[in-house]
Amino acid sequence: MFLSNASPSHNHPLDPADVATLAREQANEVELFLTFRENHKPTPLQSLPALARELGVGTVHIKDESYRLGLGSFKALGGSYAVVRLLLEMASSKLGRAVDISEIGTPAVRDIARDLTVGCATDGNHGRSVAAGAQMVGAKAVIFVHSGVTDERVAAISRFGAEIVRVTGTYDDSVAVADQTCRDNGWIVVSDTSWPGYERIPGLVMQGYTAMLNEILRDMPDRPSHVFIQAGVGGLAAAVAGYFEIVFGKDRPTFVVVEPERAACLYESAVAGHPTKIAHGEPTIMAMLECYEPSLVAWRILSRKADGFMTVGEDDAAEAMRRLARPLDRDPAIVAGESGAAGLAGLRVATRDKAIRDKLGLGPASRVLLINTEGATDQARYTEIVGSSPATVLQSAA
Numbered sequence: 267m268f269l270s271n272a273s274p275s276h277n278h279p280l281d282p283a284d285v286a287t288l289a290r291e292q293a294n295e296v297e298l299f300l301t302f303r304e305n306h307k308p309t310p311l312q313s314l315p316a317l318a319r320e321l322g323v324g325t326v327h328i329k330d331e332s333y334r335l336g337l338g339s340f341k342a343l344g345g346s347y348a349v350v351r352l353l354l355e356m357a358s359s360k361l362g363r364a365v366d367i368s369e370i371g372t373p374a375v376r377d378i379a380r381d382l383t384v385g386c387a388t389d390g391n392h393g394r395s396v397a398a399g400a401q402m403v404g405a406k407a408v409i410f411v412h413s414g415v416t417d418e419r420v421a422a423i424s425r426f427g428a429e430i431v432r433v434t435g436t437y438d439d440s441v442a443v444a445d446q447t448c449r450d451n452g453w454i455v456v457s458d459t460s461w462p463g464y465e466r467i468p469g470l471v472m473q474g475y476t477a478m479l480n481e482i483l484r485d486m487p488d489r490p491s492h493v494f495i496q497a498g499v500g501g502l503a504a505a506v507a508g509y510f511e512i513v514f515g516k517d518r519p520t521f522v523v524v525e526p527e528r529a530a531c532l533y534e535s536a537v538a539g540h541p542t543k544i545a546h547g548e549p550t551i552m553a554m555l556e557c558y559e560p561s562l563v564a565w566r567i568l569s570r571k572a573d574g575f576m577t578v579g580e581d582d583a584a585e586a587m588r589r590l591a592r593p594l595d596r597d598p599a600i601v602a603g604e605s606g607a608a609g610l611a612g613l614r615v616a617t618r619d620k621a622i623r624d625k626l627g628l629g630p631a632s633r634v635l636l637i638n639t640e641g642a643t644d645q646a647r648y649t650e651i652v653g654s655s656p657a658t659v660l661q662s663a664a
Contacts, residue, residue: 267527268576268622269536273569280508284567287469288508293476299347299367300477303402309333309478311485316595321617323632327490328590328610329482332601332641337398339391339554339606339640340478340502341458346399347474348456348467353379353403370403379404383453386410387433387440389498389554390419390643392458392471397426408453410444412437414549414556418644436546438558459499459561468563472505479509482635490519490635492628494616496608497523498557500532500564502639507571519635520573520626524612526550527577531560532568536575541565551651552583554605554640574626578611584651586611590638591652591659599663601656603648606640 286292300306310330318326331340350370357365357378369375382405386396393409400407407428411420412435424430431447433440441459448455460468493510497503503523510518523532528550535542543559550556560568586607590600602610613634616622623629642648642656649655654662 267533268574268616268619268625269533270574270625271536271569271572273536273539275570278570280511280570281566283469284508284563285512287473288476288505288512290480290513292473293480293509296343296347296474296477297480299350302367302370303335305336308481311482312598312600314593314597316593316597317589318634320594321613322630323617323628323634324630325633326613326636327486327634328600328636328638329478330600330638331478332606332638335398337391337394338643339394340475340637341391341395342398343395343477344458344471344474344501345386345392345395345456346402348470349384349396349399349405350403351470352384352454352456352467353382353405356382376404382406383408383451384456385444385448385453386456386458387412387437387444388415388423389437389556390415390422391554391640393423393428394426396456397423397428400428401426408447410440410447412440414553416644416647418646422643436558437556458501459557460563462562465563468501468561472501472563475502475505476509479506483513486635488633489514489517491631491633492520492522492626493635494522494524494609494612495637496552496555496605496612496639497525497532498529498555499559499561500568501561502637503572504561504564504567506637508567511571518571521571522574522576522612522616522626523568523572524608525575525577526552526555526583526608527579529556529558530577531558532565533575533577535560535565551580551604551647552608554603555608576612576615576622578608578615582611582615583608586614587648588652591654593663599659600638601641601648601659602638603640603643604651606638609636
């Protein structure tokens with residue numbers, strides 16, 4: 267399904283708070299923070315000319331976040347960054363002076379970090395990022411996982427020393443339990459979704475993603491004309507849409523939000539014209555996108571700067587994973603997880619449908635940007651869907 271954005275706020279200016287969060291100056295600051303991460307290096311932006319010819323567009327570039335900070339997901343940028351920022355603010359308050367990122371490992375700051383406990387709900391990737399950030403600075407992390415989070419993803423979080431709390435139910439149930447438990451214990455919730463009265467920390471998480479967007483602009487030979495970005499609660503999609511609006515203004519790319527048809531809270535919000543919580547249905551293989559209520563900050567941005575909302579099916583996502591794993595001609599092989607390939611799934615659906623192509627102006631001159639938001643964060647499931655292990659995919663392309 268595809269829906270053009272008919273919101274009265276479409277193309278209205280961004281809220282000043284969102285401009286402040288997503289400004290280039292802030293993105294530069296995030297990149298400075300990243301230089302203090304031991305395994306940091308920019309992730310590759312891959313050009314896929316054979317895929318572009320197949321889809322009838324000029325170029326396709328994919329930012330491959332499967333290499334990000336050893337965590338295999340773009341979310342490595344957000345949760346960890348928010349934890350570090352929160353600790354620096356806490357240390358500045360306690361020490362009575364501004365504390366800089368370069369002091370993060372000093373005895374004085376480590377002592378303060380021991381009194382900091384952060385918590386969050388997660389489908390997997392965000393929790394790993396928060397746990398990694400807490401471990402890096404010497405804080406504690408308590409991560410709440412719902413029934414749909416696989417044992418492999420839970421184990422990946424536990425490796426960073428986090429306490430795991432299992433919550434019966436859905437992601438939204440785990441968000442509610444995390445919020446209540448953290449408030450009861452005086453811990454800080456580091457969520458990637460926002461709700462009334464809770465916007466600043468999700469804003470910091472979104473701000474962390476902008477480092478990736480700085481990298482994209484340095485590597486792309488030309489300004490993108492179209493962007494297809496997958497969404498759960500909408501944090502990444504909103505960060506990308508807002509950042510490109512700030513950078514390009516009236517020349518910003520056409521922006522399309524892609525969701526699983528089984529968990530399309532942003533699509534349904536666009537239908538309703540306001541943030542909408544949808545009913546829980548059958549689980550989707552795009553588990554990192556299985557969210558049923560949009561982030562309020564994300565909706566505020568996307569209602570203004572998204573041009574279209576679309577949904578993709580289970581087979582669409584699986585086919586996109588296999589297409590990236592088995593490229594044509596000299597295109598690189600890319601290991602994309604179920605959620606990581608959803609943006610490409612949306613592009614493929616759009617290019618096969620003449621009505622959608624025409625609405626979006628997709629054609630031989632189009633320069634499309636996608637983001638592979640995660641690699642094989644559940645390797646067993648990846649191998650089952652693709653028919654080859656991640657290692658085999660990369661070896662066969664070498």
